């Protein structure tokens with residue numbers, strides 16, 4: 001079992017979580033959702049976490065092959081800016097959680113980096129902070145993408161008690 005903490009203040013950010021070997025594949029990000037659903041099913045079930053090995057989140061940079069664009073990040077959509085199709089150059093090894101397992105985190109003042117349709121799309125940079133103010137996480141919760149919370153791998157740390165047998 002593992003608890004994630006804020007690197008700045010040491011505050012616990014999550015309940016005890018169990019590691020998943022990989023980030024689960026999300027069925028149906030592009031598939032029709034139940035009537036009225038504003039979020040995808042959560043990528044990671046409550047009580048678990050997974051490490052995303054690929055770059056995820058801001059910043060985004062132009063893709064090399066503009067004729068054969070790929071999604072901008074894992075479980076993401078094709079994204080284009082004035083520079084063309086872009087791809088994430090964000091951090092690798094972000095910690096992916098069920099959003100409800102990071103409920104101690106707070107939106108930034110004035111909802112900075114929280115632009116989206118039904119929720120923040122998570123492409124603008126960290127949009128959730130520790131109660132101490134450190135910007136340590138990014139919530140993606142829009143109707144057009146996955147529903148997941150990413151902890152910054154540098155600004156948070158994992159603590160697993162040495163006697164935890166599970």
Ligand SMILES: [Zn+2]
Nearest residue numbers: 006009130132
């Ligand atoms: Zn903190």
Ligand SMILES: [Zn+2]
Nearest residue numbers: 117118143144
């Ligand atoms: Zn929407």
